[in-house]
Amino acid sequence: MEQKEEKRISKAIIQRLPRYYRYLGELMGQGVDRISSGEFSKMMGITASQIRQDLNNFGGFGQQGYGYNVKNLYEEIGKILGIDRIHNMIIVGAGNFGKALAGYSDFEKRGFKIKALFDSDSEKVGRCYSGIETMPMDIIKSYIRDNDIEIVALTVPKHAAIEIAEELSDTGIKGIWNFAHTDLNVPDSIEVENVHLSESIMRLCYNMLRNTGSRK
């Protein structure tokens, strides 16, 4: 029981950590050096004690009467998230989603370097989107090995996603960022993060329905 409790807490914190990171980055951009847990709490819309509790899990970075040093906390959370170094990434699928990801400059700022797009459509091969070249699928495995690729973003239809994930499972990649509307079956050594948009919009719909019922 104890262990289960611990696990659940961790998962909730992981959900929140990138959000702390985002707010701290914004504060830095505004030239703010330090922030009290009270101000930070107001800004993030969660209680100060929740913030203290969350950050205590990683050694706690606040000082009594001083608050948090924004830059230190930002860097510490960056280390915890593993984004204090470069992670090479490719995108499979040069459709609208793939192109949108390729054009998203925020990723590179956070250490995710998109090295190439891959597509099975020979008409797309050779084209550049946001400065990133599209390559043919038949060289993907050697490309991954030669370029130290850690993350593969899959923006292809679900059957293709399942096949490609299986094909790439022995290449040494560490993570798949899956935009296909299916679950993937990969070895434990590969983490999968799903972005299931259909499920996201259904959750919105569910909450909208409950909102109308209870608050109006």
Place this chain on the structure above:
Amino acid sequence: MEQKEEKRISKAIIQRLPRYYRYLGELMGQGVDRISSGEFSKMMGITASQIRQDLNNFGGFGQQGYGYNVKNLYEEIGKILGIDRIHNMIIVGAGNFGKALAGYSDFEKRGFKIKALFDSDSEKVGRCYSGIETMPMDIIKSYIRDNDIEIVALTVPKHAAIEIAEELSDTGIKGIWNFAHTDLNVPDSIEVENVHLSESIMRLCYNMLRNTGSRK
């Protein structure tokens, strides 16, 4: 305390409901009429007792010795999610993400009807993407009212997203599907579902780091 517990359970179930719905839809597509909770559990990778527990929250749809009627359960979950009827939707931002959403046929199958795209760029206005016309921002409020729009998908940069959300808060919309990397401040009557891709990839990175450490 009791109430808090109940709320948390609900949230976890809402996370799972769209996934149940997806698997049931796939079973229907394969012509499967009924499924035992054991088979269903194996397919979804969660315990049979978890499934029973989840569905019991909505009256329970299984029958001892029979299992679940796939079509019934699919329809019941559809009703719970509120996708048994049409929800009109617009997309603000005709960039790559907006175009990708416009071209995603799955949404319409699930009752989300994309009626129009909106963009502030006059060069994009009038263009069609996946058969959906792009309209100018200055008519957005009247368009929402005249076309019974419930959901607004925001695929614009964060400062624009904050402004637009504020501007649309009195139009009667019920939900915002927010792809901008910021939190939105809207009245309680509007639900917000965030798709924060930067946070998603940071979670992947965090999990990759832990995976390497603990399993290899």
